[in-house]
Amino acid sequence: MSIRVLLVEDSLLALVILKRILNLSEEIEVVGEARTGLEALKLIPEVEPDVICTDFHMPQMDGLQLTTEVMTRYPKPILVISVSVLENDTDHIFELLEAGAVDILPKPPTGLATDNEFFRQELINKIIILSGVKVFKRKRRFISKSEQQWQIDSTTVHNQIDRLIKIGNTAAFSSDFFPKPKVVVIGASTGGPQAIQELLAQLPSDFPVPVICVQHICIGFLQGFIDWLNKSCSLQIQIAQPGNVPKPKIIYFPPEKQHLELDSRGQFIYSEKPPVDGHCPSVTTLFESVAKFYGKKTVGILLTGMGRDGAKGMQVIAEAGGFTIAQDEATSIVFGMPKEAIQLGAAKQVLPISAIAPMLLNLVYKQTSTLS
Known part of the structure; x- marks a missing residue:
């Protein structure tokens, strides 16, 4: 048909x-x-x-x-x-x-x-x-920076984690089993802008580790994407610059048409290597590079998207002892990249998009909680 x-x-x-x-x-x-x-x-x-x-x-x-x-x-x-x-x-x-x-x-x-x-x-x-994606009749209302301050202010983060994580049929989870993260890496493709916005908007302005994202996006739209995210995110957002070391309280994106990696000193470098799984910048390229430097102190998050970019990179993070999260099928617009990671056994947790930021806060602020 x-x-x-x-x-x-x-x-x-x-x-x-x-x-x-x-x-x-x-x-x-x-x-x-x-x-x-x-x-x-x-x-x-x-x-x-x-x-x-x-x-x-x-x-x-x-x-x-x-x-x-x-x-x-x-x-x-x-x-x-x-x-x-x-x-x-x-x-x-x-x-x-x-x-x-x-x-x-x-x-x-x-x-x-x-x-x-x-x-x-x-x-x-x-x-x-x-033609194969899921759409929903009602979409979450945009939350401005001023409206969300009550839930993301750093003084209330610890009190909000248990409230933010949905409790239904739960299994105990303790972040004490994992070392405190030193870096968070995120990859996404189709449906990613919406998912990334929802995730990043819940992070407090003094979030104590750097966040590095790769979003597959059409050439010419990156700055517009960053400007749009800035409307709802409390953290500073910028394009990573060669020679800089990732810093807390900042969200980084690679430039268009170039892979983003870390060198042996943990500094950003650009690479014009061929596309990986059809993409440049590539999620897998970033994930592998960050896992090599930060090891088990890496948190890797793979969100909605078509294809397989990021799945092998997430596997490298998991093998290094890092913590890995894949977005679940129910909330993914396209369940491609997360599915590939899950099939590789690379995802330690599979969560709806609404639960990923609370889990990340749990890991970073070292609270014991529960998750669905």
Whole structure:
């Protein structure tokens, strides 16, 4: 059965080109076209798409308003096909993800009319992936820095850990079995921006270990992603610089198109080695490098994402004696990377996204607690 796609784009030329591209795939059928968000809302119950592809800038109802309405009325996987990336647009794109869109794909800077094989393949691949993801009718409301201070202020962290960890059918867990972490590494792909935001927003401003993240993301969107995270995170966020040593209270990301590693002195270095599992920067490359330097004092977290990047790296962390956490299937938009790690036996804990930050606080602040 074909994947049913609804295209939402105010440019008639772009609509024609997008439809022509998708018609190249035997797995995809374009079942509807809309020039505005209002038109799209009327079409959705009629054509029942599996995936919605929408632009951001449109008259009457833009992509953000459309996404909000769709996720409230009849949730569907949404792919944002954005205009060429501009500094003042990237922040809006991540607001779309926050509203419920699953992924983003920038239009080629030279326009859709150019012969761009990479864009064609990316578009088809993303639609195929999105057709199999889970979406939820209600999404967690955005929590601003001021609203969340009561729960992440460092003076209340110890009192909040037991409250934050859900207690149901529980098994005893004690962080005393593991050494206090010296570093936390996080990897994610599809669905990662939303998961990373939820996790990092719960960490206090004086979180005593550095956090290093790799998020697979389209070229040109990294700074916008960081700016968006800054709205909800209390920790400083920056792109790692060569020669610097990871410091507490800071979240680091690699630059675009380069692997991020630690050298023998624990300093950041960039690497232009070939992509690992199809990705540069690679989660596995970071995980292996950090495990080599920090050993059993490493915490590795693998979140939602397509493919297998990070699974072997998490295995290296586990073999070094570090603590490893994989996001569970129920809360992963795409249960690919975490599943690979679990199948390798590399995950010491498999947790819903809501329980990962509390577990991390438990490990870092050395409290004994319970977990579901």
